[in-house]
Amino acid sequence: MQPFSQTEPIIVLDFETTGLYPAKGDRVIEIGAVLLREQKIVDRFQSLxxxxxxxxxxxxxxxxxxxxxxxxxxxxxxxMGQFVKFLDSHPLVAHNASFDRSFLEAELDHLGKKRPLNFGCTLQIARRLYPDVINYKLETLIRYKNIPVNSQFHRALADAEMAALLWFKIIEDLKSQFGFENITFDLMKKIGKLNKDLAFDLLLKEAEDSRTDQIGTTGNLFG
Structure with missing residues (x-):
């Protein structure tokens, strides 16, 4: 199996929070993140x-x-000051990325750093790739794909690590089931936005296109 075509590192992150709505004053209480390079976790960040x-x-x-x-x-x-340094300019991945993105944007506002964010979402990609799953919670998908669980769910670093393993498994399945070759970060984002009802046929078409396209880059986190 060919390695994931990735020319820049990617960060998978997870937040534990006081609630669901940063606009109503909820805040982050734990940050967990892992830095991926060539389908390996090469660095970690964790803090209450x-x-x-x-x-x-x-x-x-x-x-x-x-x-x-x-x-x-x-x-x-x-x-957050330390975390921004860890993020550098790398693209981000999260499970249910809209949630983590909203909290990251809010915390950056508190820090006085307004920057556009480049996110991929394992939940949205899984909806297109695994249509028969009972639900798309991280724990459900981890068990559905028989990924070993050696940590506690609902702790930020553990969830970030398991989301990273799910990201790797999704890439593996895209290659084995559809024949993808060059899988870029931008392609993963695109897959997460495909029409769910037409996803199978669209994935076949995307895979065919990927076999003729040159490898791209993942893009930067901050514009």
């Missing part, structure tokens, strides 16, 4: 984040992140 207020008992239960843990964590501005 003190949001400046107490989180609900529900969030403590879901994530296992307690208010006691967060009280000792560094503040958001400090962590």
């Amino acid at each position: 984040v003190n949001p400046g207020f107490f989180v609900s008992r529900e969030i403590e239960t879901i994530t296992g992140i307690t208010n006691a843990m967060l009280s000792e964590a560094p503040p958001a501005l400090e962590v």
